[in-house]
Amino acid sequence: MNYCQYYNDGLFNCFGNRYLFQSKNPRRILEFIKHPIFEKSVVCTTIETNRNYPKFMGNAPKIEDRVSAMEEIAEKGIETFVTIEPIMYFDLPELLAFVKRCKPV
Secondary structure, eight states: OHHHHIIIIISTTOOOOOEEEEOSOHHHHGGGTTSGGGGGEEEEEEOOOSSOOHHHHTTSOOHHHHHHHHHHHHHTTOEEEEEOOSOOOOOHHHHHHHHHHTOBO
16 A cells, blocks of 8 residues: 555655555455545455355355445445456345445446
8 A cells, every 4th residue: 555655645746546456355454444545546345146155255255244344435435346256146136235235336
């Protein structure tokens, strides 16, 4: 994040860069959300399904935990978006509800 801040503010204060931070663990981003770079950033997470597939998802946080963190990030005024990959079997109404809760731009 300090490099991002440097290239935005440090080099003659002339770059208006925006940054995309993508994580399968957006709860971790909340630990740094007060850093000034997030005023010029978008936070993204991946939601591959609304179902639970522990064998394939490994140690990634549960979808509900990702969505909950993204809701908190959006409530702080940070722009968000969601990717859906890899696409797994899903239930459309439930998956759409998860995506809407993230409040993507």
